[in-house]
Amino acid sequence: MHEFLELFDYNAWAMRALFAAVGALSDDQYHRDLKSSFGGIHGTLAHIVWAEQLWLHRWKGKTNPVVAQGTDLSSLAEVRERWEAVDAERGVFLAALTNLDDTRIVKPSSGGEYVHTFRQMFRHVINHSSYHRGQVVAFFRQLGSKPPDTDLITYYRRKAANWL
Numbered sequence: 001m002h003e004f005l006e007l008f009d010y011n012a013w014a015m016r017a018l019f020a021a022v023g024a025l026s027d028d029q030y031h032r033d034l035k036s037s038f039g040g041i042h043g044t045l046a047h048i049v050w051a052e053q054l055w056l057h058r059w060k061g062k063t064n065p066v067v068a069q070g071t072d073l074s075s076l077a078e079v080r081e082r083w084e085a086v087d088a089e090r091g092v093f094l095a096a097l098t099n100l101d102d103t104r105i106v107k108p109s110s111g112g113e114y115v116h117t118f119r120q121m122f123r124h125v126i127n128h129s130s131y132h133r134g135q136v137v138a139f140f141r142q143l144g145s146k147p148p149d150t151d152l153i154t155y156y157r158r159k160a161a162n163w164l
Helices: 002-022 027-031 041-060 076-096 118-142 152-160
Strands: 103-106 114-117
Touching (some): 041 103, 041 118, 103 118, 114 118
16 A cells, blocks of 8 residues: 555645646646647646546545536636645545455446456556646647656655655
Protein backbone atom coordinates (compact mmCIF):
# COMPACT_ATOMS: atom_id res chain seq x y z
CA MET A 1 0.00 0.00 0.00
CA HIS A 2 2.90 2.33 0.76
CA GLU A 3 3.91 2.45 -2.91
CA PHE A 4 0.45 3.64 -3.95
CA LEU A 5 0.30 6.23 -1.19
CA GLU A 6 3.61 7.55 -2.46
CA LEU A 7 2.38 7.58 -6.06
CA PHE A 8 -0.77 9.47 -5.10
CA ASP A 9 1.43 11.91 -3.17
CA TYR A 10 3.48 12.33 -6.34
CA ASN A 11 0.27 12.86 -8.32
CA ALA A 12 -0.80 15.60 -5.89
CA TRP A 13 2.62 17.28 -6.04
CA ALA A 14 2.60 17.20 -9.85
CA MET A 15 -0.95 18.54 -10.11
CA ARG A 16 -0.20 21.41 -7.73
CA ALA A 17 2.95 22.26 -9.69
CA LEU A 18 0.92 22.26 -12.88
CA PHE A 19 -1.83 24.42 -11.37
CA ALA A 20 0.78 26.93 -10.17
CA ALA A 21 2.40 27.14 -13.60
CA VAL A 22 -0.92 27.37 -15.42
CA GLY A 23 -1.92 30.20 -13.10
CA ALA A 24 0.82 32.34 -14.64
CA LEU A 25 -0.66 32.02 -18.14
CA SER A 26 -3.08 34.53 -19.61
CA ASP A 27 -6.76 33.60 -19.75
CA ASP A 28 -6.45 33.41 -23.54
CA GLN A 29 -3.57 30.93 -23.30
CA TYR A 30 -5.39 28.89 -20.68
CA HIS A 31 -8.57 28.59 -22.79
CA ARG A 32 -6.95 28.51 -26.26
CA ASP A 33 -8.00 25.59 -28.47
CA LEU A 34 -4.74 23.81 -29.27
CA LYS A 35 -6.49 21.15 -31.36
CA SER A 36 -5.91 18.31 -28.92
CA SER A 37 -8.26 15.62 -27.62
CA PHE A 38 -9.74 18.00 -25.06
CA GLY A 39 -8.98 21.28 -26.83
CA GLY A 40 -6.14 22.71 -24.82
CA ILE A 41 -4.99 23.31 -21.28
CA HIS A 42 -8.39 23.95 -19.71
CA GLY A 43 -10.11 20.99 -21.37
CA THR A 44 -7.25 18.65 -20.55
CA LEU A 45 -7.08 19.69 -16.89
CA ALA A 46 -10.87 19.38 -16.60
CA HIS A 47 -10.61 15.89 -18.11
CA ILE A 48 -7.92 14.84 -15.61
CA VAL A 49 -10.03 16.04 -12.70
CA TRP A 50 -13.17 14.42 -14.06
CA ALA A 51 -11.38 11.09 -14.60
CA GLU A 52 -9.89 11.11 -11.10
CA GLN A 53 -13.34 11.83 -9.69
CA LEU A 54 -14.92 9.13 -11.87
CA TRP A 55 -12.50 6.48 -10.62
CA LEU A 56 -12.95 7.56 -7.00
CA HIS A 57 -16.71 7.24 -7.44
CA ARG A 58 -16.23 3.75 -8.85
CA TRP A 59 -14.05 2.75 -5.91
CA LYS A 60 -16.62 4.02 -3.45
CA GLY A 61 -19.63 2.55 -5.29
CA LYS A 62 -21.04 5.99 -6.10
CA THR A 63 -22.72 7.05 -9.33
CA ASN A 64 -20.62 8.69 -12.04
CA PRO A 65 -19.99 12.44 -11.85
CA VAL A 66 -23.04 14.34 -13.08
CA VAL A 67 -21.37 16.10 -16.02
CA ALA A 68 -19.00 14.10 -18.21
CA GLN A 69 -15.45 15.27 -18.95
CA GLY A 70 -15.62 18.14 -16.48
CA THR A 71 -17.41 20.33 -19.02
CA ASP A 72 -19.22 22.03 -16.13
CA LEU A 73 -15.91 23.60 -15.07
CA SER A 74 -15.25 26.95 -16.72
CA SER A 75 -12.18 28.36 -14.99
CA LEU A 76 -8.86 27.30 -13.54
CA ALA A 77 -10.15 28.12 -10.07
CA GLU A 78 -13.10 25.75 -10.53
CA VAL A 79 -10.87 22.98 -11.91
CA ARG A 80 -8.43 23.32 -9.04
CA GLU A 81 -11.19 23.48 -6.42
CA ARG A 82 -12.78 20.30 -7.76
CA TRP A 83 -9.40 18.55 -7.90
CA GLU A 84 -8.56 19.54 -4.30
CA ALA A 85 -11.91 18.12 -3.15
CA VAL A 86 -11.34 14.87 -5.06
CA ASP A 87 -7.80 14.57 -3.71
CA ALA A 88 -9.00 15.08 -0.12
CA GLU A 89 -11.82 12.55 -0.52
CA ARG A 90 -9.41 10.08 -2.11
CA GLY A 91 -7.03 10.50 0.82
CA VAL A 92 -9.76 9.49 3.27
CA PHE A 93 -10.64 6.51 1.09
CA LEU A 94 -7.02 5.36 0.79
CA ALA A 95 -6.46 5.66 4.54
CA ALA A 96 -9.29 3.20 5.15
CA LEU A 97 -8.39 0.71 2.39
CA THR A 98 -6.81 -2.50 3.67
CA ASN A 99 -6.62 -4.81 0.65
CA LEU A 100 -5.26 -3.78 -2.75
CA ASP A 101 -6.51 -7.03 -4.24
CA ASP A 102 -10.17 -6.26 -3.48
CA THR A 103 -12.12 -5.69 -6.68
CA ARG A 104 -14.79 -3.47 -8.13
CA ILE A 105 -17.00 -3.99 -11.16
CA VAL A 106 -16.42 -1.22 -13.67
CA LYS A 107 -18.99 -0.41 -16.36
CA PRO A 108 -17.50 2.09 -18.83
CA SER A 109 -19.85 4.35 -20.77
CA SER A 110 -18.51 2.67 -23.93
CA GLY A 111 -20.08 -0.59 -22.78
CA GLY A 112 -19.01 -3.80 -21.16
CA GLU A 113 -18.41 -4.83 -17.61
CA TYR A 114 -14.98 -5.46 -16.12
CA VAL A 115 -13.60 -6.56 -12.78
CA HIS A 116 -10.44 -4.79 -11.62
CA THR A 117 -8.40 -4.85 -8.44
CA PHE A 118 -7.63 -1.61 -6.65
CA ARG A 119 -3.99 -2.27 -7.52
CA GLN A 120 -4.85 -2.19 -11.25
CA MET A 121 -7.14 0.82 -10.97
CA PHE A 122 -4.63 2.83 -8.92
CA ARG A 123 -1.93 2.19 -11.52
CA HIS A 124 -4.31 3.27 -14.26
CA VAL A 125 -5.32 6.52 -12.54
CA ILE A 126 -1.72 7.57 -11.88
CA ASN A 127 -0.70 6.66 -15.43
CA HIS A 128 -3.71 8.42 -16.97
CA SER A 129 -3.09 11.66 -15.07
CA SER A 130 0.64 11.57 -15.89
CA TYR A 131 -0.12 11.04 -19.57
CA HIS A 132 -2.39 14.06 -19.74
CA ARG A 133 -0.03 16.22 -17.66
CA GLY A 134 2.54 15.45 -20.36
CA GLN A 135 0.12 16.86 -22.92
CA VAL A 136 -0.22 20.04 -20.87
CA VAL A 137 3.59 20.33 -20.80
CA ALA A 138 3.55 20.15 -24.60
CA PHE A 139 0.87 22.88 -24.68
CA PHE A 140 3.15 25.14 -22.64
CA ARG A 141 5.84 24.69 -25.27
CA GLN A 142 3.36 25.38 -28.10
CA LEU A 143 2.45 28.63 -26.33
CA GLY A 144 6.12 29.59 -25.97
CA SER A 145 6.01 29.23 -22.17
CA LYS A 146 8.28 27.27 -19.86
CA PRO A 147 6.46 24.21 -18.49
CA PRO A 148 6.81 22.99 -14.92
CA ASP A 149 8.87 19.88 -14.22
CA THR A 150 6.36 17.29 -13.02
CA ASP A 151 8.53 14.25 -13.69
CA LEU A 152 8.42 11.42 -11.15
CA ILE A 153 12.21 11.37 -10.75
CA THR A 154 12.14 15.09 -9.93
CA TYR A 155 9.56 14.35 -7.22
CA TYR A 156 11.85 11.65 -5.74
CA ARG A 157 14.89 13.95 -5.83
CA ARG A 158 13.04 16.86 -4.23
CA LYS A 159 11.52 14.60 -1.61
CA ALA A 160 14.96 13.22 -0.72
CA ALA A 161 16.28 16.77 -0.38
CA ASN A 162 13.19 17.92 1.59
CA TRP A 163 12.31 20.41 -1.17
CA LEU A 164 8.64 19.49 -1.51
